Amino acid sequence: MTAVSSDVILDRMMALHPKIIDLTLDRVWRLLERLGNPQNDLPPVIHIAGTNGKGSTQAMIRAGLEAAGKRVHAYTSPHLARFHERIRLAGELISEDYLTEVLDECYQANGTESITYFEITTVAAILAFARTPADYVLLEVGLGGRLDATNVVAKPALTIITPVSYDHPQFLGETVAEIAGEKAGIIKRLVPCVVARQTEDAMDVIEAKITKLGAPMLAEGQHWHVSEERGRVVYQDDNGLLDLPPPSLMGGHQFQNAGVAIAALRHLGFDDASCEAAVTKAVWPARMQKLKSGPLLESAPNAEFWLDGGHNAACGITLAETLSRLPQRETHLICGMMNTKDVSGYLAPLVPFAASLTGVSIPGETNTLPGDVTAAHGTSSGIPSSMANSVTEAVTEITATNPQARILICGSLYLAGTILRTHE
Secondary structure (H helix, E strand, C coil): CCCCCHHHHHHHHHCCCCCCCCCCCHHHHHHHHHCCCHHHHCCCEEEEECCCCHHHHHHHHHHHHHHCCCCEEEECCCCCCCHHHHEEECCEECCHHHHHHHHHHHHHHHCCCCCCHHHHHHHHHHHHHHHCCCCEEEEECCCCCCCCCCCCCCCCCEEEECCCCCCCHHHHCCCHHHHHHHHHHHCCCCCCEEECCCCHHHHHHHHHHHHHHCCCEEEECCCEEEEEECCEEEEEECCEEEEECCCCCCCCHHHHHHHHHHHHHHHCCCCHHHHHHHHHCCCCCCCCEECCCCHHHHHCCCCEEEECCCCCHHHHHHHHHHHHHCCCCCEEEEECCECCCCHHHHHHHHHHHCCEEEECCCCCCCCECCHHHHHHHHHHHCCCEEECCCHHHHHHHHHHHCCCCEEEEECCHHHHHHHHHHHC
8 A cells, every 4th residue: 555545635635626516627627638638548438427327327338348348447426435436447446556646646737726526536537547458438427417527538439318307406407408408418429329218308408419419319219118027128129129137226217227228238239148237237336225234234133224325306206116116014214315405305205105214414424414304304295204313323213113124224325325334
């Protein structure tokens, strides 16, 4: 290990800009130029934007590519337990030594000039990708698309837009159409774009941008179709029909994500075996993940523990649908959310499935919604609610009256990360 750890450099980077989110590409272009424009030396890039399903879709595409023997770089955010999760080099999480090296190089090149944490760490990922041989790069947008720090590749091999819904209005716009316009900012002239099924107003905006740039469109419902039949993934396009096992990732929405991944793989020329691997071998933590070990399970051995990091109204709908598929069991929510989220919109679909809600604050997060406020939203939604000082305290209170409860820890990837640091 080097004398200065990656954590030390990451802490220094946090002080380079007063705002966590400040959408512009000027600072990114400046730093990339100082580093020799590594974005121009990347393997073929698959760029993924959207409100929901980006991470799961990326995980599926990666599984399909790797099953075909390809070396794949992948970039995602935020991380759950360790920053290293954001950068995967040729199939492996970036090492501590190499992460420290590229972070320090970016920090030194930037000097004291203003740049956000996400921007400089994204540049560090691009630098590592450019210097490590691979066959593909999977770039997941952090926020929006048009002004996201990942949007610096002039001609990716493929762009993808997963379902767009209402989220981050303070940065992306007050309507789904405005938000879709920001997501569509990753579309490039003549570069094919895979588009998941969208609302009509979102699709109108995306399709107009695709037409303007002459980008071949591969849209769900027009150029390819996916459905769940007898629990299996049935996909069809001009190349024929695929009948595949159910997704390894839980939830009915994962069938649509599987369709997006298959459409991407088929366009890139990969065979049926790669498509099946995408569906069956993808792993993506904190997306309706069943916990198998750790202190919480030891404290309540008869309870069933699940973890989900979805945090907007659309995620609430997909989470409710997933719960409807599970065997009947009294379900209790432990919910922690950020103060920028639509809590009531997230909770509304969960009301029929929740015996109770316990609101908690997210440890270490300045912008956490206080647990009592989350609990108040739960009560307003019609769920019997209370607050606890920690997840551990909430589990103790729930299992005191129902030792065999199903406990779902939900509402934020940041909350999920605090659990995964000690449970997986």
